[in-house]
Amino acid sequence: MKDKKQIGFSHLFPLIEEKIENGGKFTFTAFGNSMQPYLKNGKHRVTLSPIKNKLRIGDIIFYRRKDGSFVLHRVVKIKNGITYFCGDNQFFLEPHTNTVQSIAILTNIEYNGRSRDPFGFGSRLWCAILPIRRFSLRALHFIKHRIVTSNSNR
Numbered sequence: 022m023k024d025k026k027q028i029g030f031s032h033l034f035p036l037i038e039e040k041i042e043n044g045g046k047f048t049f050t051a052f053g054n055s056m057q058p059y060l061k062n063g064k065h066r067v068t069l070s071p072i073k074n075k076l077r078i079g080d081i082i083f084y085r086r087k088d089g090s091f092v093l094h095r096v097v098k099i100k101n102g103i104t105y106f107c108g109d110n111q112f113f114l115e116p117h118t119n120t121v122q123s124i125a126i127l128t129n130i131e132y133n134g135r136s137r138d139p140f141g142f143g144s145r146l147w148c149a150i151l152p153i154r155r156f157s158l159r160a161l162h163f164i165k166h167r168i169v170t171s172n173s174n175r
Contacts, residue, residue, distance in 0.1 A: 041125045046070050055108030065132050069125035079148050081127035081139050097148055
């Protein structure tokens, strides 16, 4: 059995950037919770490819924030030259004009040896229900906070 080692994106970035700039693809296991349930922490392998077309709602983009952090989030709105990103497990929109460095677009998701199209029906539906998702996540957060607070006070 091979030993697996986690490497931060700050170390991988030069390799990813070179691969993408030369028209290649880069595959890695996604970590983090912001894209759940669509991408599960440490369970999905994702493939990044060069961005060839104009961004559209539903695209999942790998980008670098102004603060240097790397993010894989979905485009949920484009209005007046501003692109809004949001993680699937989040409800706040992150507006960007030129404050981020878009590096690549997610073109394949693999889970348990099976591939899934990131532009499929499920992806479009998830974007369409954003207002409901926001309410649901806020309600869950409120309930969870109340339960944890009330249980810890006992």
